[in-house]
Amino acid sequence: MATVVTLIHGTWAKRSDWTDPEKSLMADALRSFLPPPVEILRFAWSGRNSPRARRVAADNLRDHLRNAINNNPVNAHHFVIAHSHGGNVALQALNDPGLMQTIDGVACLSTPFLSVRDREVGPNGRHMVLLATVLWLVAGLVIVCGYFELRWYSLAGLNVLLLSLLAKLYCGWDVMVTNLKRSITIVPICPERIRILRFAGDEASAALLTSQFICDVTTRIVTRLSIWIAKAKERRGQRLRTLVMIAVCSLIGSGILMGAAALLQAPDYTPIIAGILLSLAGVVLALRLFPIGVFAYEILVSILVAPLVILLTLALLVPFGLTVALANLTLDVSADASPTGSWTVHLLDPPSTVDTADVEMPPRKHSAIYDSPAVFEDLCAWMKQRSH
Numbered sequence: 001m002a003t004v005v006t007l008i009h010g011t012w013a014k015r016s017d018w019t020d021p022e023k024s025l026m027a028d029a030l031r032s033f034l035p036p037p038v039e040i041l042r043f044a045w046s047g048r049n050s051p052r053a054r055r056v057a058a059d060n061l062r063d064h065l066r067n068a069i070n071n072n073p074v075n076a077h078h079f080v081i082a083h084s085h086g087g088n089v090a091l092q093a094l095n096d097p098g099l100m101q102t103i104d105g106v107a108c109l110s111t112p113f114l115s116v117r118d119r120e121v122g123p124n125g126r127h128m129v130l131l132a133t134v135l136w137l138v139a140g141l142v143i144v145c146g147y148f149e150l151r152w153y154s155l156a157g158l159n160v161l162l163l164s165l166l167a168k169l170y171c172g173w174d175v176m177v178t179n180l181k182r183s184i185t186i187v188p189i190c191p192e193r194i195r196i197l198r199f200a201g202d203e204a205s206a207a208l209l210t211s212q213f214i215c216d217v218t219t220r221i222v223t224r225l226s227i228w229i230a231k232a233k234e235r236r237g238q239r240l241r242t243l244v245m246i247a248v249c250s251l252i253g254s255g256i257l258m259g260a261a262a263l264l265q266a267p268d269y270t271p272i273i274a275g276i277l278l279s280l281a282g283v284v285l286a287l288r289l290f291p292i293g294v295f296a297y298e299i300l301v302s303i304l305v306a307p308l309v310i311l312l313t314l315a316l317l318v319p320f321g322l323t324v325a326l327a328n329l330t331l332d333v334s335a336d337a338s339p340t341g342s343w344t345v346h347l348l349d350p351p352s353t354v355d356t357a358d359v360e361m362p363p364r365k366h367s368a369i370y371d372s373p374a375v376f377e378d379l380c381a382w383m384k385q386r387s388h
Contacts, residue, residue, distance in 0.1 A: 081370075082107070113186075176327065205335070218308050313325045319335070
């Protein structure tokens with residue numbers, strides 16, 4: 001009875017040799033230990049670290065698996081072996097119940113299983129973070145102005161454009177978050193069909209846990225500040241007020257930038273006067289809409305939050321990707337050893353220099369798993385059992 005195995009690489013590993021049927025030690029082991037005939041298929045995807053890239057890969061994997069099923073005998077056994085985020089791609093592809101019934105099993109090697117929940121950041125956390133983002137954008141533009149010696153009108157226009165894009169992002173935030181939750185959430189799958197293998201001390205898991213710890217500490221600080229500021233603000237018309245605050249900051253920022261640019265470049269009184277008038281207009285508008293104490297308090301707290309927003313984004317950018325990094329103050333995205341629910345995780349001892357050709361440098365545990373004889377033995381025994 002034929003066995004068809006699809007190998008799926010992880011993030012940033014599109015050209016990995018372990019999924020090549022002609023070069024892979026995994027492929028050689030499967031052909032040696034499983035009853036013939038054995039067909040090894042390679043599934044390549046972009047390898048980008050983003051929910052959208054994995055969603056596109058999952059759609060393509062469904063087509064790949066359907067073609068493999070149609071091109072082989074009806075009684076053939078079909079398995080998927082996926083490494084790292086390739087496991088999330090495989091599980092998303094098998095959200096299709098009809099396709100899942102035709103796959104005998106999926107092996108996930110060192111996969112960081114993503115789960116998502118709504119994050120509690122206090123009643124005004126999102127608005128406060130948005131204002132903090134405006135502040136560090138304005139600060140960044142001031143630095144750009146001094147470094148590149150931009151004209152005041154170019155800088156003012158760039159400032160207004162960026163703040164307009166930020167307002168659009170704010171208005172479309174709920175849609176983005178909903179789509180992100182949908183792309184990460186995995187439909188429950190029968191645990192008997194999933195084999196989870198990991199090496200103890202996996203470096204990638206340690207990096208993800210470190211990022212999650214930084215994220216948790218940061219959001220707790222933001223939540224506490226949000227609770228404090230909520231006591232000093234009225235809660236009605238919050239969405240409108242935030243949009244008005246963006247306009248106010250735009251006026252103030254444009255005025256300051258125009259005046260600063262004029263002073264740095266030439267003693268031209270026209271932009272200086274225009275900058276002063278814009279700044280005054282922004283301040284007057286702010287004081288008309290907000291009590292002076294609340295307005296000053298909100299600006300002060302947002303200045304304190306601004307470095308935390310940058311820290312959070314940078315901490316999550318590499319391990320989770322840009323989309324998750326931006327949304328993580330609203331969504332609590334974590335990478336765990338298994339999907340949510342009750343699962344069996346097989347934790348193996350990592351190889352040492354004695355087990356590899358390199359007698360000086362121990363192998364990286366995250367990537368050594370797909371070249372490990374112990375893993376080959378475990379997978380072949382499991383696949384034989386599933387085939388019977």
